[in-house]
Every structure is written in structure tokens, then in C-alpha cells.
Amino acid sequence: MGKLAVIAIGGNSLIKDKRQSVDDQYIAVCETVKHIVDVIEEGYEVIVTHGNGPQVGFIMRRSEIAHETDDMHLVPLVNCDADTQGAIGYQIQQALQNEFHKRGMKKKATTVVSQVEVDKNDKAFSNPSKPIGSFYSEDKIDKIKEEHPNWILINDSGRGYRRVVPSPMPINIIEQDSIELLIEKGVTVIAVGGGGIPVIRDEEDNLIGVNAVIDKDNASSLLAGELNADLFIISTAVPNVCINFGKENEEKLHDVGMDKIKNLRNEGHFAPGSMLPKINACINFLENGGKKAIITCPEELKEAVMGDKGTIISK
Numbered sequence: 001m002g003k004l005a006v007i008a009i010g011g012n013s014l015i016k017d018k019r020q021s022v023d024d025q026y027i028a029v030c031e032t033v034k035h036i037v038d039v040i041e042e043g044y045e046v047i048v049t050h051g052n053g054p055q056v057g058f059i060m061r062r063s064e065i066a067h068e069t070d071d072m073h074l075v076p077l078v079n080c081d082a083d084t085q086g087a088i089g090y091q092i093q094q095a096l097q098n099e100f101h102k103r104g105m106k107k108k109a110t111t112v113v114s115q116v117e118v119d120k121n122d123k124a125f126s127n128p129s130k131p132i133g134s135f136y137s138e139d140k141i142d143k144i145k146e147e148h149p150n151w152i153l154i155n156d157s158g159r160g161y162r163r164v165v166p167s168p169m170p171i172n173i174i175e176q177d178s179i180e181l182l183i184e185k186g187v188t189v190i191a192v193g194g195g196g197i198p199v200i201r202d203e204e205d206n207l208i209g210v211n212a213v214i215d216k217d218n219a220s221s222l223l224a225g226e227l228n229a230d231l232f233i234i235s236t237a238v239p240n241v242c243i244n245f246g247k248e249n250e251e252k253l254h255d256v257g258m259d260k261i262k263n264l265r266n267e268g269h270f271a272p273g274s275m276l277p278k279i280n281a282c283i284n285f286l287e288n289g290g291k292k293a294i295i296t297c298p299e300e301l302k303e304a305v306m307g308d309k310g311t312i313i314s315k
């Protein structure tokens, strides 16, 4: 087997600005996939993971509205997670297959519906923190709170207010062996979509789904560590991690070691709910034996892998 890269694609990076239709998302997927195939052409076997923050919120809201207006069955959040793995996985799988075909590559792509075990006593269940669905502007917030008194809303990195749900830490990827078998056969695998479908175990060791959204950066970092990946890449909407992000003195980070990134984290440069989980996921990967992690945008993936662009974090 060649070198292994786990590439995590952000849910927000697939829904750009006002381009929110499913067709728009497929266009964004196709764009991203071209850059992923560039990495495969550099000699990497690739596991693609993806977020689902916006999409899982949209599916849940659709289900709630259908339930309120037409008495249709409510889709529990855990099933909405599963729906996003199928829907986004389908788009990535198809885009990969078409790109392989276009380039005359004899590769296959397959999506693995992935369950990820979490601790039923994880404090996250009583402390929702994962933003999902739409962004609401400040002027709409009073009306939203009035209409949905049960929602917990947070300001998501200055981009607007979003509903939050519990986000427990991933501890075990149930389908890991199957993912590994496919990778060994040279298949490009799409796995742990949306951070995985969260499950716990009962007293008899049966799996039971739980309503939460796992952070895909954490689940991807766990998968990359467990499979001893050579590279862990987070593809998001920005080319680089920055210090003083959004301020006049904003500065891009290129090559950065563990000590420095930890110091910058402690100084509060990375927003919780957006960049902070990515930084933590990269640190966890490196602390679990990984050698190199990259955070960049889809357009700069190949050059980042070559060492020329993006933010490269190493030990």
C-alpha cells in the first residue's frame, strides 16, 4: 500500500455564501474532488471524511416543519446524521468516480456508513456546543428565540447565530476494519461522514444510536491516528490558519511546530466551534504518533502536500 492521507472536508466549505442548493453543493464537491484526486496522483491512498454541520441542521429543520404542518414523523438527529452520510457520501463518491474516469485512472470510490462510539456519560450531552444548520443574523435573533424557546443558540465565530446540539468525543470507529480492508484494496473510501453516526453500547454490548453530532475533525483525527496515516489534512474555506484572524494585523501561519501552535491556542487565536476544533484535532493526531497535519482550502491541497502552501503543523 502507498502512503495514506486522511482528508477531512468541511460541511461549510461545501455550501458557499448564498449558493445553498443541493446542485450547488455538488458543484463544490466536484471542485474539491479534483484537488483530492491531485493528491491521489501524488501517490497517496486517500480516505475522505466530511462535515455535515449545515446539512444535518437543514434535514432536522425540514423534518420538524413537516411534523408541525403535516404530522409527518420526526426524524431523530442521529438518523439525520445517517442521512447526511448517504447524501454527501453519494455526491463525493460519484464526483470521485467521474474524475477517475476523466483522468483514465483505474480507481474505485466507496462510501462506508460509519458508526462512531461515544461515551454515554460524556459531559457534552448536557452542554450542547456543535453549531448546525442555518446562520441567523443579529436582527433576527429575538424572533428566532421567541419561535423556538427550546433552542440553544450561539454566535458562531462572528458569522451569525446558530443552533447547537451535543457533540461528544469519538472513542471508537465501529467500521474501522472494513475501511482498512477497502483501503488495502486501493479503493478510495469516504468514511466517518459528519463525524460518524454516534452510538453507545448497552449492558449487553449492543449498539444504540444517540442524538448528537460528532465533530468531524475529531473523528477524522481518530481515524487517521488509528490507521497510522502519513498525513492528516483538513480542507476548509480558508487557505491558512491565521493569528489575529479577521483583524488588521492578521497573519497567515505556514510551517508551525507543536509548541508554537499550542501557545497560540492558549493565547485564544482560534475560534471555538470553527478553527479551534481543527487545531485540537491536528494536535491529537500528532500526539498519537502522526507526523504531519495540514489545514488549507481545497484549491491549495496539492501544493500544501508538496509543502508549498497551507498551514503545515508538525512535531
Ligand SMILES: Nc1ncnc2c1ncn2[C@@H]1O[C@H](COP(=O)(O)OP(=O)(O)O)[C@@H](O)[C@H]1O
Residues within 6 Å of the ligand: 009, 010, 011, 012, 013, 051, 053, 157, 235, 236, 237, 238, 240, 241, 242, 243, 244, 245, 269, 270, 271, 273, 274, 275, 276
Ligand atoms: N484563527 C483562524 N484562522 C483562520 N480561520 C479561522 C480562524 N478562527 C476562525 N476561523 C474561521 O473558521 C472557519 C473554518 O471553520 P468551519 O467553517 O466551522 O469549518 P468547516 O469547513 O469544517 O465547516 C474559517 O473559514 C474561518 O472563517
Ligand SMILES: NC(=O)OP(=O)(O)O
Residues within 6 Å of the ligand: 009, 010, 011, 012, 050, 051, 052, 053, 054, 194, 195, 213, 214, 215, 216, 217
Ligand atoms: N460534523 C461536523 O463536524 O460538521 P462540520 O465540519 O460541517 O461542522
